[in-house]
Structures are given as C-alpha cells and as structure tokens.
Amino acid sequence: LDIAENALRALSVSYPDCPEIVLHQARLAQAKGKISEATELYYRYTDTNPGDSRGLAYFGRFFLEQRDYMKADALSAA
Numbered sequence: 001l002d003i004a005e006n007a008l009r010a011l012s013v014s015y016p017d018c019p020e021i022v023l024h025q026a027r028l029a030q031a032k033g034k035i036s037e038a039t040e041l042y043y044r045y046t047d048t049n050p051g052d053s054r055g056l057a058y059f060g061r062f063f064l065e066q067r068d069y070m071k072a073d074a075l076s077a078a
Contacts, residue, residue, distance in 0.1 A: 005032075026044075042062060059075055
C-alpha cells in the first residue's frame with residue numbers, strides 16, 4: 001500500500017484535479033482504515049462525477065463496511 005500511496009501522491013502533484021486519482025486515493029485511504037480521509041475523498045469524487053456508477057459503488061460499499069446502511073441505501077438511489 002505504501003508504494004501505491006507514494007505513486008498517487010506524486011501523480012496528484014502533477015494532476016491535482018484528476019478524478020481518477022481522487023477515486024484511487026479514496027480507495028487507498030479506505031484500505032488503510034483512514035475513515036474520515038476516505039469519506040472526504042469519496043465525497044469529493046462523487047461531487048465531481050455524480051453519475052459515475054463505479055465511484056458510487058465503491059462509496060456504497062464503503063458505507064456498508066462502516067455499517068452506515070442509510071447512507072449506502074441513499075447512494076443506491078443516486
């Protein structure tokens with residue numbers, strides 16, 4: 001995970017507004033157990049790409065892992 005984190009950090013310097021980088025940063029934060037960071041990044045991604053089913057699916061699974069079923073359900077309706 002550290003290698004991925006370093007690569008994403010370097011890419012985000014060159015491409016700070018790239019939505020793919022934000023999504024991968026969110027998934028990495030989730031994998032590392034950084035809940036608030038992952039939440040912020042997922043919101044940032046879905047605010048930028050509200051119709052992207054992949055981002056919504058990852059975010060929904062994240063909420064399911066957190067046992068936040070109401071938020072997961074709300075995302076499924078998006």
